[in-house]
Ligand code: SF4
């Protein structure tokens with residue numbers, strides 16, 4: 001299991017700065033999470049201003 005960022009993402013970058021394992025990077029139109037790197041800590045979900053990262 002891993003977190004996934006929905007299309008609600010406004011590419012603010014806040015989650016990428018908070019991810020302890022640097023699993024989040026800027027993608028095409030939104031930020032994306034590398035599922036193999038994510039450790040399900042939930043930090044991105046609590047950091048995001050629009051609630052885009054969600055546990056799958
Ligand atoms: Fe990074 Fe944690 Fe979000 Fe996974 S849940 S992408 S490890 S901040």
Ligand code: SF4
Nearest residue numbers: 009010012013015048
């Ligand atoms: Fe997108 Fe939310 Fe991450 Fe900002 S914090 S880049 S809006 S997922």
